[in-house]
Amino acid sequence: MLLQQLITGISVGGIFALLATGYSLIYSLLDFSNWSHGEFAMVGAYVAIVFSNLLGLPFLVAAAAGVAGGAAISFLCERTTYRRIRSNGAPNMFLMIAAMGLSNVLQQAANLIFSGQYRSYAFRLPVTTIQIGNSYIGVLDIISLCITAVVLVLLIYIINKTKFGLNVRAIASNSYAARVLGVRVDRTIAMVFLLAGSLAGVAGVLYGMKYNVFPTMGNVGLKAFIASVIGGLGSVPGAIVGAVLLGIIETLVSAYISSSLRDFFSFALLIVLLLVKPSGLFGVDVQDKA
Amino acid sequence: MTNTNSPVLEMQNVDKHFGGVHAINDFSVKIERGKIHGLIGPNGAGKTTIFNNITGIYAPDSGKIFFMENDITKTTPHKVAQLGIGRTFQNIRLFSNLSVVDNVIIASNMDAKYNMPQAIFKTAKYKKLEAYLREEAMDLLGFVGLSDKANERASSLPYGHQRKLEIARAMALKPKLLLLDEPAAGMNAEESLDLVQFVKEIKSHFDITILMIEHHMDVVTNLCDHCTVLNFGKTIAVGTPAEIKSNPEVIKAYLGGDE
Numbered sequence: 001m002l003l004q005q006l007i008t009g010i011s012v013g014g015i016f017a018l019l020a021t022g023y024s025l026i027y028s029l030l031d032f033s034n035w036s037h038g039e040f041a042m043v044g045a046y047v048a049i050v051f052s053n054l055l056g057l058p059f060l061v062a063a064a065a066g067v068a069g070g071a072a073i074s075f076l077c078e079r080t081t082y083r084r085i086r087s088n089g090a091p092n093m094f095l096m097i098a099a100m101g102l103s104n105v106l107q108q109a110a111n112l113i114f115s116g117q118y119r120s121y122a123f124r125l126p127v128t129t130i131q132i133g134n135s136y137i138g139v140l141d142i143i144s145l146c147i148t149a150v151v152l153v154l155l156i157y158i159i160n161k162t163k164f165g166l167n168v169r170a171i172a173s174n175s176y177a178a179r180v181l182g183v184r185v186d187r188t189i190a191m192v193f194l195l196a197g198s199l200a201g202v203a204g205v206l207y208g209m210k211y212n213v214f215p216t217m218g219n220v221g222l223k224a225f226i227a228s229v230i231g232g233l234g235s236v237p238g239a240i241v242g243a244v245l246l247g248i249i250e251t252l253v254s255a256y257i258s259s260s261l262r263d264f265f266s267f268a269l270l271i272v273l274l275l276v277k278p279s280g281l282f283g284v285d286v287q288d289k290a
Numbered sequence: 291m292t293n294t295n296s297p298v299l300e301m302q303n304v305d306k307h308f309g310g311v312h313a314i315n316d317f318s319v320k321i322e323r324g325k326i327h328g329l330i331g332p333n334g335a336g337k338t339t340i341f342n343n344i345t346g347i348y349a350p351d352s353g354k355i356f357f358m359e360n361d362i363t364k365t366t367p368h369k370v371a372q373l374g375i376g377r378t379f380q381n382i383r384l385f386s387n388l389s390v391v392d393n394v395i396i397a398s399n400m401d402a403k404y405n406m407p408q409a410i411f412k413t414a415k416y417k418k419l420e421a422y423l424r425e426e427a428m429d430l431l432g433f434v435g436l437s438d439k440a441n442e443r444a445s446s447l448p449y450g451h452q453r454k455l456e457i458a459r460a461m462a463l464k465p466k467l468l469l470l471d472e473p474a475a476g477m478n479a480e481e482s483l484d485l486v487q488f489v490k491e492i493k494s495h496f497d498i499t500i501l502m503i504e505h506h507m508d509v510v511t512n513l514c515d516h517c518t519v520l521n522f523g524k525t526i527a528v529g530t531p532a533e534i535k536s537n538p539e540v541i542k543a544y545l546g547g548d549e
Contacts, residue, residue: 154410162409163395163420166388170396173385180345181397182371182463 004135005255006248011141013247014148015210018203019224020231020239021155022074022196028172028234029189032092035099036077037200038221039106044070044201045208045217046110052121059123063205070201071194077102078193083186103218110215118212125209144206151202152240155195159236168192172234223250226270232280241281296359298323298467298499299344304353306339306523313339314350315523321467321516326493326500328510328531331520332543337503338380339523341469344501345377346370358466371397376460377469380503382452386445390436390455393444394427397462427462433495434458434488450481454488461496468492470502474509486512507535519543 019037026034047069052062081102085094126143129136159165167188170178179185207220224239227246231238246266253265273280297320306314314336321327329337343350344357346367355363362370371377376397385393408416431437434454439447444455453473460468473489474482486509493500504510510517511531519527519534521543527534534540 158410164409166392166396169388169392170385173387174383176347177379177383177385178396179367180347180371180377181459182368183396184368 001135003132004137005251007135007137007145008141009248009251010244011138011145011148011247012251013227013244014145014152015203015207015220016224016227016247017152017240017243018148018199018206019221020227020243021152021236022199023221023225023228024231024234024236024239025159025168025192025196027228028236029168029175029192030082030086030092030095032095032099033225033233034196035096035221035225036102036106036218037074037099037196038218038224039103040070040074040077040197040200040218041204041207041220042110042213042215042218043073043106044197044204045213046114047201048205048208049114049119049121049213052123053119056122059121062121062123066205066208067198067201070204071198073106074193074197074200075190078190082193083189103221107215107218114215116215118214120212121209140210144210147202147206151199155199156236158195164188164191223266226266228280229270229273230280232282235280235282238280238282297321297356298358299501300354300356301340301344302354302356304340304343304350304355306336306343306348306350312523314343315525317353317518317520317523317525319518321499321501323499324493324497325515326489326502326513328514328517329501329503329520330505330510330517330534330540334522335520336523337520338471341377341471341501341503344370344469345375371463374464374466375469376463376465376467378453378456378460378471378473380471380475382449382456384444384452384456384459386443388444389441390444390447391424391427391431391440393455393459394430394462395423397459398423398426430458430461431455433492449476450484453485457488457492461492466498468498468500470500470504472503472505474504474506477506479508482506482509483512485509489513507531511535 019041022037023033026037044066048062048066051057051065052059081098082095085098126139128139130139159168167178167183170183171185171188175185207217211217223246224243227243228239229242230245231240231242249269250262250266254262299319299321301317301319304314304317317340319327329340331337342348344355346362346365346369349364353363354361357373357375360373362373365373385396428437428440431440434457436451436455436458439451444452447455457470457473470489474485477485489500490513492498502513514531517529517531517534518525519540526539526543527537529537
């Protein structure tokens with residue numbers, strides 16, 4: 001029973017992690033929390049719905065399109081909105097407010113186009129379970145977990161082992177100096193939005209497979225935000241650890257206490273954390289959290 | 291096209307305002323190849339603003355800036371860097387949580403030479419480029435005497451070493467012009483003398499031209515061929531260090547200042 005809950009928790013945490021790393025990457029570069037990040041996942045999930053259910057394409061093609069959709073909307077938000085606000089020299093608070101606005105706009109747009117109805121992929125999902133001892137583990141959870149793991153390993157590799165990743169870390173450390181040393185800062189930021197958006201797309205499709213696709217599904221981004229605060233905003237490994245922890249906590253609360261108290265526990269944890277250890281587990285930067 | 295006698299840097303009648311403050315007022319300068327030019331003046335005289343105009347942090351309101359005969363008046367910072375202008379900062383701006391050698395590799399201008407798939411799959415070409423850049427960065431660190439610190443965090447270095455690392459990092463751009471913003475700030479007389487020696491070595495080894503902001507007159511006298519003295523954005527004197535030291539305008543500005 002516990003093993004079953006743990007696997008589910010890690011699998012849910014993995015989806016949080018795909019989004020939480022995006023929060024962290026963007027926060028580390030631009031010092032603001034991108035509140036529309038959850039909606040990037042939602043857009044990705046709907047793009048996959050269009051490809052699979054309306055166009056009748058194979059599910060893998062639809063999933064790939066969903067990932068591309070997440071990347072595209074993320075990139076578009078950066079180019080049409082965030083970059084302009086930055087080049088106006090506006091305070092970071094403006095970026096955050098714009099992100100909240102975008103989050104609402106995207107949610108409402110999805111509502112208008114697709115209605116508020118819950119949709120599921122026209123694809124026979126592997127809903128079977130594997131029995132280990134007296135635990136039943138969902139095949140879907142295991143698939144989701146494996147995909148997440150591969151994607152996150154690739155992300156960490158890109159950030160730590162490539163020159164692009166070095167540029168990203170340099171900008172996070174001192175964007176002014178990076179610019180003067182010949183790093184194309186705006187281009188690198190746009191590529192990070194592409195990267196973070198495609199991870200959000202993966203999260204959106206996986207989340208949609210597990211819980212269906214609906215306009216407000218992007219609210220899962222709030223959980224990912226909590227996860228990135230647990231880990232320490234701005235830290236990619238911190239975001240992953242925080243997300244897995246939160247996934248396990250939520251699953252255990254749902255299983256052993258009450259599923260209606262799940263969100264209460266998560267948000268209470270956020271508040272306690274901000275009071276007790278605002279720098280998070282991998283504490284990067286204490287100031288200016290939200 | 292590049293004439294060897296043409297100046298490395300030429301600024302013509304550059305003006306810059308910030309709100310009501312006239313930060314630079316009709317500033318002109320010509321720096322010949324292989325020279326060290328000093329920018330002197332009390333705090334707030336507009337010296338760092340001139341550096342920011344050259345490196346494209348912001349464009350001047352009017353006037354022109356030429357680097358090796360290219361008009362760089364409105365060129366963006368990364369382009370200016372890639373054209374060959376390196377810079378250090380008054381308050382050191384290292385990538386403090388990165389390693390010493392990574393600080394240098396960042397400035398190595400390799401971005402144009404690879405693409406993402408090559409980087410992710412580490413093609414042979416990419417690996418070769420990477421190894422070559424690391425070697426080059428290590429050579430630079432060797433030159434400034436920081437080889438043994440290559441894998442330490444930049445923030446763990448003592449102040450004097452951080453200054454040297456910042457210069458090594460600027461040199462990784464293979465600049466033709468190096469801008470030094472108060473390299474001797476916070477140094478005592480002995481350390482300043484060390485720095486003078488260090489700058490001379492860099493200049494002769496890499497065959498570069500230098501524009502430096504400096505307050506320490508002994509450093510200026512020892513290094514600079516020519517100087518421009520600024521006060522409240524205006525040029526009040528131009529000449530050799532000996533000439534400006536006896537200039538009554540300069541003496542007046544400095545007696546009123548904090549030096």
